[in-house]
Amino acid sequence: MGSKSRQSFVTGAAILGAAALTSKLLGAIYRIPYQNITGDVGLAAYNKVYPLYSMLLIMATAGFPLAISKIVAERLALGDKIGARRVLNISVYVLSVTGFIFFALLFFGASSIARWMGNPELTIVIKSVSFALLIVPTMAAIRGYYQGHQYMIPTANSQIVEQIVRVITILILSYWFINNGYSVYYAAAGATFGAVTGAIFAFLVLLLYWKKTNQITDEMILESGKIHIGKQEDTTQVIKKILYYSIPIALGSIILPFFQIVDSFSVSNVIALSVTKSKFLFGTYLKGQMLANFTEYWFGIYSRGQALIQFAAFFATSLSIALVPAVSGAKAKNDMDLVAKGTELALRLTLMIGLPASIGLAVLAEPVNIMLYKDNVGTDTMAILAFTTIFSTLFMTSSGILQGIGKVMLPAKNLLIAVIFKLVLNITLVYYISINGAAIATVTAYGLAATLNIVSIMRYIDIKISFSNFILKPVIATLMMGLFVFISKILIQVGLEPIILSERLLMAIIALTSVGIGVLSFVVSLFISGAITRQDLNRIPKYGQKMIKLADKVKILKG
Known part of the structure; x- marks a missing residue:
């Protein structure tokens, strides 16, 4: 994979971390416009079903990217590029099978699951999201393969594309179904189908990277049967090794x-x-x-x-x-x-x-x-x-x-x-x-x-x-902030209520202004009380020095 495959582990981890945070931010925001489109019943239908899909997805894939990356890295360290590719091929096969099994459980068990959730109308919502389980597990194998090469950009970009397409699908399909007279359950089904469209586009991103970076030809793989005979682990050994690394991670991830x-x-x-x-x-x-x-x-x-x-x-x-x-x-x-x-x-x-x-x-x-x-x-x-x-x-x-x-x-x-x-x-x-x-x-x-x-x-x-630094000072700063926020909320409402006729606009002004006042009062209280010191900020990677410079400008930093 050329020079790109030699990214440092720290840089790669930072790239994946940034991608994960971007995905989480998008995942936190979209529910608000979605609820505005479908109402609270639509929000409930989506929020009931999606965690079940998440759990099955974890059961099908959790730990596999890390396990695959570890085994691929071991093969590459021995100079065995063909062996690394073989790990990918076996992983794709295993994850495709597990993905299909969980798809079948979710799709064909949808009506029973919906009844257990207390609402038969959820059947279509459950069936809609189930198709993602046919695609996402295979992506997990490819992502793990790239991570084994310490090439994190394909994984990061595919994650971001997956989330963006998913959110766009959620909003467009839910709006279309509601606007065309369908029930909120069809709108929720359209929303959960975002997991499928997101997976398709993310998979296409990975395929584009594969086309650009793959250096192992089919001829090399065929020839490897002669060159590496006797050196390769059999398929069962590879699968056992993948499961050995992945199962503990899956067990840890499935609880949330x-x-x-x-x-x-x-x-x-x-x-x-x-x-x-x-x-x-x-x-x-x-x-x-x-x-x-x-x-x-x-x-x-x-x-x-x-x-x-x-x-x-x-x-x-x-x-x-x-x-x-x-x-x-x-x-x-x-x-x-x-x-x-x-x-x-x-x-x-x-x-x-x-x-x-x-x-x-x-x-x-x-x-x-x-x-x-x-x-x-x-x-x-x-x-x-x-x-x-x-x-x-x-x-x-x-x-x-x-x-x-x-x-x-x-x-x-x-x-x-x-x-x-x-x-x-x-x-x-x-x-x-x-x-x-x-x-x-x-x-x-x-x-x-x-x-x-x-x-x-x-x-x-x-x-x-330290009771003082750990509990007392933050609690005092929080109480001061709460008081400032409460007072500002009352004053803004009394002052603007006769002028602004839209209740929603008035509440938006109250909320956003009060949040700004609250953040400012809390931060100033922390610095003035000494709850945060120069030594604390020095120990924060990347952002610490920037915060020190800002605090020094307004002269509120102690220590």
Whole structure:
């Protein structure tokens, strides 16, 4: 693959990290216009089905790109380009088979799965997304092959193209179906079909790179049967090696979608049970599809907060990508003092992102809800869900730290405990307090997962946590920010309400202005209190020096 294949590992990791963050950002934003097009029932239909597809996709492919890249790199280190290509061929075959199996399970089991989710209308939505499982697994093999050559650009560009095409498909097809009089379930099916179109275009990108970079001809492969006879591992050995590397990663990755799947299968069913037991609701007895649509509506209201939580988590992921490699590097050198300092900084900065994001969204839940979703239904649920941000961001950063010190499976085990806990809480709380119960269950379960991770970190890393710097100063800064945001919200509403007649525009001005005031007041409070020092910023790769220069200009940096 020429000089391109000799990219440094660090550069390659940075390219993949940037692509992953871009994809996550796009994935967090599109749900808002999609809900505006289809309404809350359409949002519910999509949010119920897509996590199931994500879980099956992980089962079919998770860990394979990394496993394939590792084995390909081993072959290349021995100068065996033909052997590396053979690993790709075997991987494509294996993943094509697993992809077809999971496609068949999802497509032919769609009606049963839809009933288990509490709504037979979801059948078409499930069938629509199932076709992606015929394409994406093969892409995983090709991406792993390129990564084994340390050529990350094809993987990164294909990921970005996949997400862009997916989002465009979601918005265009959902709009077309709604505009032409089809039900929201057809619109949701069009949205989930975005996974298929995204995969097709991403696959085409990979094929273009393959055409440009492939240096192994068919003649060379045929000749290799003579040249490398006796040196190649048999197919069974290659498959065993791929599974050996990939299964632990898959087991670690599969738990996260279970959080959403618990909601997909429990929230609507428990709400339906609660309504059925009460016999009457608003004077009307609900049954059949009318009951299903009613429960979908409330699941959609519950889902409104998910996009905002993902958006906040995007920044925590960015921080994790920047800091965790430094922790891993220090561990590789057995410099446990540096590991401890890096861990403490990563957790403290994550807390400084998650805490104000949670409080800010909780305070601004009503204007944000109206600004993004047109009305204030479910504002209290969104305010509760806001507190997921602090725990989910802490969980993600702490998971990265544990993986960096070699405890790869610990975060998955901790999250599995939290998922079981959430299921129990969902069944208990949703019956009595509907979607607010699901929101409380989510916050509590993520809190448990984050706590278990941090306890695990303290078991393996001797971190010194200053109560003042780690908790007291950030909490004080957050409370000050919350006060400023609350006051600004009231003042702006009182001042502009007589002038601006559009409620949605007014709430947009309130939300955006208050967010700006909140961020500014929080950052200034952190620097003035000494919660963030010059030494802290110096330890942040890439961005630290820029932040120091900016803070020095306004003279708010201590230390």
